[in-house]
Amino acid sequence: MQTYVIKTGDTLRAIADKYGTTIDALVNANELDAPNQLVVGQSLVIPIIGQFYFVKSGDSLYSIAQKFNMSYQELAEINNFPVHNVLPIGFRLYIPEQPKRQITSLGYIAPSGDNVSQTLENAARKTTPYLTYLALFSYTVNRDGSLTPPPIGNLKEIANSNDSSLTLVVTNLEEGGFSTELAHIILTVQAVQNTLLDNIMNTAETVGYKDIHFDFEYIQPEDRKAYNNFLRKAKERFSQAGLLLSTALAPKTSAKQKGTLYEAHDYAAHGEIADFVVLMTYEWGYTYGPPMAISPIDEVRKVVEYALSEMPANKILLGQNLYGYNWELPYEEGVAAQALSPQQAINLAREQRAEIQFDPGAQAPFFIYTSAEGTRHEVWFEDARSIQAKFDLIKSYSLKGIAYWKLGLAFPQNWLLLSDNFTVTKNTGIEGI
16 A cells, blocks of 8 residues: 555546556545545555555665665565666556554544434444544543543444444543643542542443543642552552553653643653553644644654653554644634644645645645635645654554544544554453553
8 A cells, every 4th residue: 555646637547547456446545525626735545455666766676675675686576577677767666565563553532412423433433443442532530539421322332343442531621621620639639539440440340441541631740749649559450450551641852841731741650650651742733823733743753752761662652633723824823723634624625726735844734725705724634644654653663553633533544554554453451461
């Protein structure tokens, strides 16, 4: 499987012929709703086994083979090409499918209201084949240690039918935001802690959760040690019941990083205590911030490198967004950007006749357009190229896997590329214990 970027004059017929596939296969893989109106700069996933490489000036069998971890003799044999012949520019070489390593994948799903929407259930059905854990976001903690659950609907049955384990996400959300005061109560009042842990254990047994995931944010720095002690206490109880413990960590690049979001998240302690952690490596570009890539690879790499200095790679899930944002220009502080799926971004670029560009530093696509009302907009989102960059980073640092925030927005290329790059661990239940 490989990625192709649309150029002026391209047609699906020409692309299909070039890569030995069919128009229908391209349409289905990329869920194209307007296959005759391709967008310049749009990336497509080519659904073939292995990939093709087209010879460029300066290439040799040896240099090409090195790129794909092969010997030049093997490359020549596969393509029935004489070893000592000169490669013609543009010559097509077949590269066989590369070996895959196993990873853990987690997908957050966030139902709201009293019921799980049909859209979310459909998203769960489509994505749980690619997930180790389906993480229900979230059980909110009340000030007495009781839990308010999210609606579950058919999510348990959907996860079970696809051999995905359920993750119980516990948060300090209160009145729509993460509460520093609530976190302090949870982490310092023993009676509340005991009640909370009892409720978590009972819920896990009743529903069938395998992993308990703490996403406590905006904890005051003075409660850093208390949070570590709480996690140790929880880990001891969960281990006795055969449950995993995982945590979400703010995207730090240093142990001395200042700010309420960061200071109480002790990477070294979480790496020691938790079975795995999720690095929240997204939201550089965010709803109320200036336009930029949501998860620029250069910034993500800094967080990963810091995390690796504090914990082993086999405990780290790389956080990845499944959405983009549309900002009005000029940017004004306090004006919200509109969230949109990668598919919606492509459709918008097509409607606005905008050419999609790609930032090589951030490894992220974007485009700019002017609406019919005369307002300029800047859109950053994810595509096959940006997600492949994250998969390459996971491979290069031998990370445990990936965690997606959040399910429900269409990004079909991600799931195809995930299965092409990795084998997803399924229904392990007690990994790491």
